[in-house]
Amino acid sequence: MKKFLAILHARNMEFLRDRSALVWNLAMPFLLVIGLAFTFSGGNKEIYKVGVVGGIETLARVAPALQSTQHIKFVAYDELQTAIGKVEHHQLDMLVEVRDAPGWHGGDAVLPNPPPASEKLMAGHPGEGTKERSHLGTLGTNASLRDKQLKYWVNSSSPNGYLLERIMWGTEGHQFQRQQVEGKEIRYVDWFLPGILGMNMMFSCLFGVGFVIVRYRKNGFLKRLKATPLGAIHFLFAQLISRLMLIMLVTVIVYVGSNLFIEFNMQGSYWDLLLVTTLGAMCMISIGLLIAARTASEEFAGGILNMLTWPMMLLSGAWFSLEGTHAWVQNLAQIFPLTHMISATRAIMNEGATLAQVMPHVWVLALMSVFFLALGALIFKWE
Amino acid sequence: MPNNSSISMSPIISARQLVKHYPGVIAVDGVDLSIPQGICFGLLGPNGAGKTTTIEILEGIHLPTSGTVLYKGELLGSRYREEVGIQFQHTALQEFLTVRETLVLFERLYHRTIPIPELIELCSLADILNRDTRKLSGGQRQRLLLALALINDPDLIFLDEPTTGLDPQARRNFWDLVKLVKSRNKTIVLTTHYMEEAYALCDEIAIMDKGRIVSQGTPAQLLSQHFGDVIVQIPREDSGSKLHELGLGVVDAGDMLEIRTNRLHQTLQQLMENGVNLDRLRIRAWTLEDLFINVTGKTLKS
Numbered sequence: 001m002k003k004f005l006a007i008l009h010a011r012n013m014e015f016l017r018d019r020s021a022l023v024w025n026l027a028m029p030f031l032l033v034i035g036l037a038f039t040f041s042g043g044n045k046e047i048y049k050v051g052v053v054g055g056i057e058t059l060a061r062v063a064p065a066l067q068s069t070q071h072i073k074f075v076a077y078d079e080l081q082t083a084i085g086k087v088e089h090h091q092l093d094m095l096v097e098v099r100d101a102p103g104w105h106g107g108d109a110v111l112p113n114p115p116p117a118s119e120k121l122m123a124g125h126p127g128e129g130t131k132e133r134s135h136l137g138t139l140g141t142n143a144s145l146r147d148k149q150l151k152y153w154v155n156s157s158s159p160n161g162y163l164l165e166r167i168m169w170g171t172e173g174h175q176f177q178r179q180q181v182e183g184k185e186i187r188y189v190d191w192f193l194p195g196i197l198g199m200n201m202m203f204s205c206l207f208g209v210g211f212v213i214v215r216y217r218k219n220g221f222l223k224r225l226k227a228t229p230l231g232a233i234h235f236l237f238a239q240l241i242s243r244l245m246l247i248m249l250v251t252v253i254v255y256v257g258s259n260l261f262i263e264f265n266m267q268g269s270y271w272d273l274l275l276v277t278t279l280g281a282m283c284m285i286s287i288g289l290l291i292a293a294r295t296a297s298e299e300f301a302g303g304i305l306n307m308l309t310w311p312m313m314l315l316s317g318a319w320f321s322l323e324g325t326h327a328w329v330q331n332l333a334q335i336f337p338l339t340h341m342i343s344a345t346r347a348i349m350n351e352g353a354t355l356a357q358v359m360p361h362v363w364v365l366a367l368m369s370v371f372f373l374a375l376g377a378l379i380f381k382w383e
Numbered sequence: 384m385p386n387n388s389s390i391s392m393s394p395i396i397s398a399r400q401l402v403k404h405y406p407g408v409i410a411v412d413g414v415d416l417s418i419p420q421g422i423c424f425g426l427l428g429p430n431g432a433g434k435t436t437t438i439e440i441l442e443g444i445h446l447p448t449s450g451t452v453l454y455k456g457e458l459l460g461s462r463y464r465e466e467v468g469i470q471f472q473h474t475a476l477q478e479f480l481t482v483r484e485t486l487v488l489f490e491r492l493y494h495r496t497i498p499i500p501e502l503i504e505l506c507s508l509a510d511i512l513n514r515d516t517r518k519l520s521g522g523q524r525q526r527l528l529l530a531l532a533l534i535n536d537p538d539l540i541f542l543d544e545p546t547t548g549l550d551p552q553a554r555r556n557f558w559d560l561v562k563l564v565k566s567r568n569k570t571i572v573l574t575t576h577y578m579e580e581a582y583a584l585c586d587e588i589a590i591m592d593k594g595r596i597v598s599q600g601t602p603a604q605l606l607s608q609h610f611g612d613v614i615v616q617i618p619r620e621d622s623g624s625k626l627h628e629l630g631l632g633v634v635d636a637g638d639m640l641e642i643r644t645n646r647l648h649q650t651l652q653q654l655m656e657n658g659v660n661l662d663r664l665r666i667r668a669w670t671l672e673d674l675f676i677n678v679t680g681k682t683l684k685s
Contacts (some may be wrong), residue, residue, distance in 0.1 A: 006491035010477045010484070017479035219475035224531075226444060228492040229464040275596070383444075 006367040007077050007238035015208075015246050025208075025250050029200035033258045036192060042375040048072045048164050049091075051083040053233060054098035062098050063172035072164070075323050087153045088183030089350060091191070093160035094168070096176065137195060153179040186350045190265040193258075194345035197251055201281050201337050204247050206305050209239055209288030214301045217292075217383065219367050222247030226382035236377050247281050248274075267352030273345060276358060279365040280341030286372035287337070293380040317346075340364045394453075395539055395570045396422040396441060401450035403436050404595075411447070412594035418481060418587075420538070420650040423561070423571040425585035427555040427578075427671075429679055433594040434541065434574050435472065441572065442469050442541050454539070465494060468537030470528045472544045472574075476516045482527055483512040486534065493535035506560060522553030529560060540564065542573045546580060558583055578671040588671070593677040609677055610669040612645035621660040629657060639665075 016022060023169035048071060052059050056074050060067040067074065075092070077083035086092040152168065168176070218220045225235060258264070266273075287308065295301045315322065315329065316338035322330050333339045344361035347353035355362070394417040403411040411433045428434040439445045441452055443459045454463050476485055486503075490496050496659060503509050506526045511519060519527060525545055532540055542561070546554040554577070561584055565571055575581055581588055582602055589599040598605055616639045617626070626635045627633055631650065634641045644650040647666070654661060 002491050010488045013484065015477045015479055050479060173642050216475070220471060220473050221477065223444065223473040224469075224471060224474045224476070225492075226469070226491065227442060227464070227469040228535075229461065229494075230492050 003237050004281060005308075007091050007230065007235055008242050011238060011242040012246065013240065025200075025204055025246075026253060027274070028258055029196055029250075029254045031251045032196050032200075033189070033193060033254070033382060034261060036189065036196070044223065048093045048160055048167075050074050050164065051077050051086060051092040051095040053077050053080050053083055053095065058098045059096060063096075063175065064167055064172035065090050069167060069171065072167075077323075080130060082083075084181060085351060086151055087155050088181050089162070090155055090158050090160075090183070090185035093154075093158060094164045097151045097153075100151075103263075150176045151179050152176045153181055156180050156182050157184075157185070157199070159307075184265070186265055189262055190350055191346065192319070193264055194349060195316075197254065197277070198280065198316070198338055198342045198345065199318045200254070201247055201251060201310060201341075202284050204250070205243055205281055205284035206288045206291070209243050209285050210249075210292045210295075210301050210305055213239065213289070213292035215296050217296050218298065222382045232380045232382070233377055236289055236380060239289065240282065240373070243276065243285050243288075244281055247285075248278060251277060251281075264349070266349050268348035268354070272353075272355045272358070273348050275355070276341060276344040276348065276362060276365070279369060280337060283337040283341075283365050283369040283372065286369050286376060289380075290372045290376035293376045296383075312336045313339060315339065317342050337365055337368050389591045393420060393442040394418055395628050396452065396454050396572075398437075398441060398452045399450055401437065401440055401452070403433075403440060403445065404448045409594055411440065412534070414450070414594070414596055415593075416441075416589065416596070418570060418572060420570050421568050422586040423565050423573060424585050424593060425581040425588035426572065426574045426673060427581055427588055428574075428591035432591040432679075434591045437591065438541060438543055438572065438574055442467065444469075465535060466538050468532035468535060468637060469544045470525075470532040470540070470545055472547065474528060476527075478517060480516055481513050482508055482516060482519070485516055485527065486530060486650075489531050489534050495536055496534055497536045499534075502530050502534060502681060505533070505563065520553075521549050522556065523547060525557055526560065527554070529557075529564075533564065537569065539570045539572070544574050545578060547576060554580070578675065582671050590675060590678050598674070598678045604672070605674055606669050609674055612643045613647060614646060614649060614667045615647070615654075616640070616641040616665040616667055617642075617659065618659070618663050621663055626654075626659060 048156075050072055052074050053076075056067070056076050059074065066072075077086075077095075079272060080097060083092065083095045087095045152165075152173075154165055164179075165173070215224075255264075288305075291304050291308075297303070313319070315333040316336050317333070318338065322333055342362040344353075344358040346360075347358050391559075397417040399415055399544065401411050401414040401416075402409070411634050414433075414437055418439075419647065426434045436445065440447050443452070443463055452459055454467075466495060477488060480488065483499075486499050486508075490499060497505075503512065506529055508523075508526060508530060511523050511527075514523075516524070529542070529545065532542070545561075546557050549557065558580065561571065561573075565584075571584075573581070573584060585602065587599070588605065589596045598609075600608065616636070619638055619640055631642045631644070631653070634643075642650060651661070651664075
């Protein structure tokens, strides 16, 4: 324990006294959060986003005019509840559910008159009515379609939802049963905050640990340590814990500091958030240790680290959602720990997910951490 | 000069038939060594002779391809790490730490340690304790590295070219430090490029070439084994024209002419009789540098 603490303390001192690196570690994510928050603070998206449960092709048959409307992006969902949750948080402007039913013929529907604008505005008022409420009396004559097959959901406080509803009623809206949900908007800054923090943790953990150990090996410091009774496992754990402590400290500072300017959405438990981010950081550090376990070339290590970080940055959902991408892309993204960390933190922060709900991500991160750390320790060489 | 009063003849470390192969290279080719406790043992050799590889096998840093190393009669194990001190030729330290913090860091890696104040006194580190290790001069850095090698109060200390790159004054200061350490009955294994350093510090030396030990013994033994004579040096302009005709085996050595002889009195008599001016004559004993060239065919720095 004495040896472990000695190495831990020395590494912490090295990090904290390297002012340029420390300032960069703090400033970069902070500036990104603040910069992106201002950049996207208007929230005026040019494209409306409509979720579709039941298949976009089905929607094209049922409501061809709606489906072919320009500037609307249709995103397919398998699970209705997931998609409804996104409408609640304004991540979708509207959700439509389309189900084929035996004997249905879209052409038979009779177009009704749209509801008066004042009625719909009242219906869309925040805090009014139940969470999910049918809007009746304005629909067409085909009862089976109205009640069971075609529905749409809008958030009562979403301006985009209101506008989409107006567009919809200009096309095949009469065929759909209106459902209303309520929920606070998740701003873009709330959505990308976990991504920014996650990316900063990824870079700091992978490069901060990987490069440092390669540098130690290259300049002979590891060889000097090898000449002492210090065991490799003590050394590796000290590196892991040091980076973990420092990255968590930096992340908390960035979060709290940014929160002073932008009040972030936090629906879930801070303890759950801490657990998930700690596991995510541990997993990244373990990967850094594994990469540095034998490498003596900073150039080679840099290449490997870039090869890992770029796909993670693009495919983990840090910058943009993978919803609507090919299934294989979404499956590929599951191999990256950053995907699991960001998904879990977003769920906790924005949707109020409990630990039990994000447990699959927690397990993946924990198992990956153990696997990479064990492998790194197994193949580690001082020289 | 060597002090043999505290030398024990039982080896503290010994090696049998050490061989180390690298792809396409035999770095160490059957080295046998036995180093008694309490001596300063010098391992000399030209670049590429295999001395660093040999010493790193003895240090336990590298494993030999074949052969064994015994420390106090046992194979190298965890006890060895606790009882050996090493100063590598090239070593980096943890950055952004002061000298004091670096000493504390290494102190915590061992069970048995010398009290840090004693170490500071021994290695004259008091003036630089709060200095960042990256800002030390060459001599200060070597003193710190020696302190780190001594921090566990080792019985056996390896010093791999510890004075390379130091100015003459810093080098001599370091020698004094090594002598002080040696006076504490420590065993020192030293590699060096400087023959005067080996002569000043070492009780016993081994000369390596092409992965093998080609000569081993005390400096005096080796010199007497290889050279039974002395060198008479006469400035070229004092020698007159007859010197080459006297059959004394005169050799050109720059501005001087040299005569090797094991019968000094007769040689000087012969020179005087033949009118050679002896006013600026010098008689030089053979040095380790001469020995080195003699046994390896190379200069030490080649």
